[in-house]
Amino acid sequence: MTTDALIREIAAANRILAHFGVVDAFGHISHRDPTNPKRFFLSRSKSPELVEPEDIMVFNLDGSVADGRLDKPYLERFIHAGIFEANPEIMSVVHSHALEVLPFSISTVPLVPVIHTASHCGGHIPVWDIADNFGDTGLLVTNLEQGRDLARTLAKSRVALMRGHGFAAAGRNIGEVLKVSIYLPQNARVMMDAMRLGGGVKALSAREIEIRDEGGPGGRELDRAMEYWAAKAGASHLLPPRR
Numbered sequence: 001m002t003t004d005a006l007i008r009e010i011a012a013a014n015r016i017l018a019h020f021g022v023v024d025a026f027g028h029i030s031h032r033d034p035t036n037p038k039r040f041f042l043s044r045s046k047s048p049e050l051v052e053p054e055d056i057m058v059f060n061l062d063g064s065v066a067d068g069r070l071d072k073p074y075l076e077r078f079i080h081a082g083i084f085e086a087n088p089e090i091m092s093v094v095h096s097h098a099l100e101v102l103p104f105s106i107s108t109v110p111l112v113p114v115i116h117t118a119s120h121c122g123g124h125i126p127v128w129d130i131a132d133n134f135g136d137t138g139l140l141v142t143n144l145e146q147g148r149d150l151a152r153t154l155a156k157s158r159v160a161l162m163r164g165h166g167f168a169a170a171g172r173n174i175g176e177v178l179k180v181s182i183y184l185p186q187n188a189r190v191m192m193d194a195m196r197l198g199g200g201v202k203a204l205s206a207r208e209i210e211i212r213d214e215g216g217p218g219g220r221e222l223d224r225a226m227e228y229w230a231a232k233a234g235a236s237h238l239l240p241p242r243r
């Protein structure tokens, strides 16, 4: 994929996350630069639903602007910087304030995958509490040390909740990170509804998660999902025609 095509896909991914309510005025998605792994692409500070390809800027892994642009960057770009720096396999990162996951970020009840579409979130979803190492803050990730600390909690998981704030998801491509980001809040909603019914909640078993993960969240099924998501979000024109 050319850099131009990737940038258009990042713009489409912004619209997709907004359409599915994963992000609103806030939240973002980034992608590592495949031609220079020490850099990543992320929109200038703009609401995701409104992002155009020309809004995508280039950043270094310390969160500094790499392309000399003077546009205002997102305050929380260090989430992306920290995660890309920590794990070279990660190519795309989402940060969201999705309401559905927040109860699980502030209670002792762990969020676990309970629906098949959320199996790729993994059996263990860690919770990062910024107060553990940084005390009282505005809860936003505003420097590289905080981004690195979040990345350490995320470790090899695909998603980490952020206490009282949202979540950060990481994937090997845009489709993978979109899938996790779209289905995690749906999973949280189903789990919460089930808990309201009373009684116990049955999570996917470790083996069920493993079986569903054997092919990874990628493949042709994901192409189909990308095509659908982009159409729903009115962003089909940003993706290359599907073969």
Ligand SMILES: [Zn+2]
Binding pocket: 026, 027, 076, 095, 096, 097, 140, 141, 165, 166
């Ligand atoms: Zn945030």
